[in-house]
Amino acid sequence: MAISCSYYLEDCDTRELPRRFLEAFAAILSHSNYAPVLDAAARMKARCSRCAVSCQVYQATGELRDIPCERSELLLKVYRRYFTLSGNLKARLGGGFVLTDEHINRMAEDFYRCTACRRCKFDCPMGIDHGLITHLGRWILAELGLTPKALVVATREQLEGKTLNTSAIPVPAMKDTCEFLVEDCEDLHGLKIDFPVDVEGAEYVFFAAVSDYLMEPDTLMGNAAVMMATSGSWTIGSGDFDGINYGLFYSDRMLDRIVSAEVAEVKRLKAKKILIGECGHASRSAKFFVPTFCGGDKAPPVVNIMEYTYDQWQAGKLKLKKGVIKERVTYHDPCNISRSGWITEQPREILKHICADFVEMTPNREDNYCCGGGGGTVSVDEIREFRTLIGGKTKAEQIRRTGAKICVSPCANCKKQVAEVCEDHKLDCRVSGLHDLILLAIDAPDFMKIPKSDENEPADAGIKEA
Numbered sequence: 001m002a003i004s005c006s007y008y009l010e011d012c013d014t015r016e017l018p019r020r021f022l023e024a025f026a027a028i029l030s031h032s033n034y035a036p037v038l039d040a041a042a043r044m045k046a047r048c049s050r051c052a053v054s055c056q057v058y059q060a061t062g063e064l065r066d067i068p069c070e071r072s073e074l075l076l077k078v079y080r081r082y083f084t085l086s087g088n089l090k091a092r093l094g095g096g097f098v099l100t101d102e103h104i105n106r107m108a109e110d111f112y113r114c115t116a117c118r119r120c121k122f123d124c125p126m127g128i129d130h131g132l133i134t135h136l137g138r139w140i141l142a143e144l145g146l147t148p149k150a151l152v153v154a155t156r157e158q159l160e161g162k163t164l165n166t167s168a169i170p171v172p173a174m175k176d177t178c179e180f181l182v183e184d185c186e187d188l189h190g191l192k193i194d195f196p197v198d199v200e201g202a203e204y205v206f207f208a209a210v211s212d213y214l215m216e217p218d219t220l221m222g223n224a225a226v227m228m229a230t231s232g233s234w235t236i237g238s239g240d241f242d243g244i245n246y247g248l249f250y251s252d253r254m255l256d257r258i259v260s261a262e263v264a265e266v267k268r269l270k271a272k273k274i275l276i277g278e279c280g281h282a283s284r285s286a287k288f289f290v291p292t293f294c295g296g297d298k299a300p301p302v303v304n305i306m307e308y309t310y311d312q313w314q315a316g317k318l319k320l321k322k323g324v325i326k327e328r329v330t331y332h333d334p335c336n337i338s339r340s341g342w343i344t345e346q347p348r349e350i351l352k353h354i355c356a357d358f359v360e361m362t363p364n365r366e367d368n369y370c371c372g373g374g375g376g377t378v379s380v381d382e383i384r385e386f387r388t389l390i391g392g393k394t395k396a397e398q399i400r401r402t403g404a405k406i407c408v409s410p411c412a413n414c415k416k417q418v419a420e421v422c423e424d425h426k427l428d429c430r431v432s433g434l435h436d437l438i439l440l441a442i443d444a445p446d447f448m449k450i451p452k453s454d455e456n457e458p459a460d461a462g463i464k465e466a
Ligand code: SF4
Pocket: 054, 055, 056, 057, 058, 067, 068, 113, 114, 115, 116, 117, 118, 119, 120, 121, 130, 131, 370
């Protein structure tokens, strides 16, 4: 059988797909608690179409295949036929659905047209979680080798490679980057910062999305500036410094291994807590699955850097200048932080304070639309046109309506996707992290200030006037 998606691994074994699919499905059902979820969805006959209205992919394509319940039906059909009594009886009487190569091929394509944003779940009167069904479908397919290679190759490097991170950055290169950022922060902002590495006994071990070390210097400088200003006890671990967890997108087995590696690093460094950088799926995977896989109540607590910053600001330990960002700013709620997470107000409160012209996009908070690159699809460059022009169409319209010049997107995946959405939809708006702006607004304590010399330009050089 030919697998039609060009972005799958070329060496996946496609022989006897239906048998292998059913074996993997059965194994997952016997080792997980997905069966009750499927039972509830499989019995449901309602077709109110509210999920179609809430999905930004269907809104853009209008294709039947992109209606959330139609997509979930691909897997539910298999479940009903092979894993329920009535399906078995029907088959014995000589009728019903039969799993074929073509059906598996269709699932392999369609489960990566959903961004697993879970917006449809909150609009479904029956509470059907299509994002979760998509995740399960992807996990079964992953057991057959049917996962986009961008996700598999990165995860393999993170778990078994030489560098143990998804961007394959060697530890010396990470340390070099941190040294450059320290120098840049002095030169550009007149601020002393530090990136402690392998400090034993710190309160927090810091896991940024590792791509931040390549793509988001201002976010990292802002993170470090907050930690320095508040005398935070933190460290980066050389054994594991990557918060990315693609397991959340395609396999609970990988999800478990990646959060377990984070916890092992916290233990190695005799630290207390996990501090996640500006990344939605990294935050959600650690917050909810560290307790699941690594000891329940005894697992290290997980804190997102925006929570840390907000709490320090509220406690008076971090001073931020009011209204110093003059351009119009809006805020994109990453699905994994807001709808499937727990953070909506803290970044808004900070932005309302430091920005002179903050505007909300509509809808927002838990009801916000996905950027169009969720569920790991942002890593698949081959589908950029689908991601930005279809998946990201609603997001582009939301941003355009605000008239904002800066869209704050505190997530590594969302930053890349929203930047590409703005580019492909020709929006005059740039993407920023929250801490990039905090770096410009920080009212630094004296011990952080670098005396200005002729070579050093003023610390507020990055602030743009409207
Ligand atoms: S999870 Fe999001 S992308 Fe997937 S079907 Fe639901 S609304 Fe659409």
